[in-house]
Amino acid sequence: MLYFSRMRWKIDGMSFDALWKLEGQEAKAAVDSIQKGIVSHLYKPCAEQYVISIGGARTVEDFDRYAMGILPMREHLIFEQVLPLEEGFTIDVFPYLTKRTAEMDDRPRLLHYVELHWDPRARSLDSHWAEIVETLQRLDAPKVLGVYRLAGREGAIAIIDIETAADLNHLAALPCLAGAEVTQVEALRDYLGFAEDVWRGYRFD
Structure with a gap:
């Protein structure tokens, strides 16, 4: 199943220097997911503090585990939208x-x-x-x-x-x-x- 996700950074009280250090780890994980073909689209809307993606997950449970337990920025990401897609x-x-x-x-x-x-x-x-x-x-x-x-x-x-x-x-x-x-x-x-x-x-x- 393909999903569209909109992920907003939760950065209350975090300096931009601290954000970039954490986002640097997230970026490495994101590039890895691109190279493995898990994610087919990944973008940062211009001048906004969120990221959008289109990628596949075998099950909803797999998606939830990835979002809640694996992403380096999981404590600082709010999934505002997770929408199933027909390609x-x-x-x-x-x-x-x-x-x-x-x-x-x-x-x-x-x-x-x-x-x-x-x-x-x-x-x-x-x-x-x-x-x-x-x-x-x-x-x-x-x-x-x-x-x-x-x-x-x-x-x-x-x-x-x-x-x-x-x-x-x-x-x-x-x-x-x-x-x-x-x-x-x-x-x-x-x-x-x-x-x-x-x-x-x-x-x-």
Whole structure:
């Protein structure tokens, strides 16, 4: 089962220096989970004190044990959301992001989380889901890294890579998304780049 998680840092009374030391340990565990294929998406929303992820767990018990007993920051993380997902598609995310990082000087891009919802009374997502997945998978601009249906709900989330805000408008205006309302858009940092900043203590002098 795939799950979307939103994990907020609980840092009351903690200095940023102390946070970065603890987050440095968390980042090592996170990179390990990426390399093992447990996590397919991991991002830090820009200027926010939380992290979002999409990853798999064999059972809910496994997920709970990992969250409550294994994560280095378990005492300082609040799981605000844990949502089951139906996968539409996922590209090979981290090789894509590695290549993207090397191209950023010549071709700057912006990762975004996009959440969409449909009228729950109409149940139109049931009949359009296959078309949505096929259309988004073919897109080159904006590049869609993955799209997922919120299980049991008339909603979906997508991770996209854009060059300008016009790309977001282009996505929202696609015919296959007629009837959908974009309810949330967040700018994201690739977690691997964020981890590098954490390991240097967020010092850039």
